[in-house]
Amino acid sequence: MTLTFALDPEVGPSVREGILELWADVSNAGGAVGFVPPVTRADIGPALDRQLAALADGGSRLVLGRDRDGAVAATAFLTHNTHPLMRHWVWAYTVMVHPRYQGRGYGRALMDATESAARSLDGVDAIRLGCRGGLGLEHFYASCGYKEVGRVPGAIRVAPGDDREDITMLLPLR
Template sequence: MSVRFDLDPSVTPELRDGICALWTDVSNAGGAVGFVPPVTPEDVRPDLLGHLAAMAEGRERLVVGRDAAGRVLATAFLNLNSHRLMRHWLWVYTVMVHPSEQGRGTGRALMAAVADAARTLDGITGIRLTCRGGTGISRFYTACGYKEVGRVPGAIKVADGDLRDDVTMWLELH
């Protein structure tokens, strides 16, 4: 299945609902995107609305991947730094690929689209993201060219007695 990536698509009710459904599906499949399963769209919606508000205020950008029918299959939110000493890099949040697309190259294509989008933004020279330790996802980001540059042991509490590292990854744009 071919996935088309767009930067800053129009936020329609269909897109909003598609991202909410994707976030719910990814979370319930065990994806480390801010929730612990089980979750419902109602659990996810407030976080999504926060991202959409930041987009409306110009603080975030969205890269979205959709199939030919327009179904949302992948997302990443690009958070622009407001601090004067850090405006040359951005954060990437809520990187998601639908479980049906995992292992098919969609994640790598998403991260390439994120890097391409960042390169179009004036003065951006690097991308920073964090991921949950213990999931193996840092190997994926390493394969996409990111380097681990920091780790906070036990910073993420998944459940009582289940603390995970918060891993910081960096991609230098060339």
């Protein structure tokens, strides 16, 4: 089975609920997507609503992956910069694949779809993303063509006494 990806799908209540479920499942499985387990959909709702507001006002784009049954299975948000000297690159946020699909190449497929989406945007020369240290995520992103361009020790506090590096990765597109 493969996932199908769409850029900027209509985000009605069922897509919102699908993203909430995905985000909670990824977080509760230990995924580094802004929360630590245990987390509920209610905990995630405000963060998702902020991302959906940016999507509605044109500040972000959504790459959405669905499984063969149409369920939300993967996401990546591409967020435009508002600073006039940095409009030539976008941030990738909330990059995640449902745990039931991990280890099957769907993460790489999501990153390929995200790269393709960014290449379709006028004036975008690169994608930047941040990842949490201690999980080896930088190695996955490097295998997708990203290069590590920065590392801030202790920038992410997962729990008292458990600080992680914030690693910045860059994928040049031009």
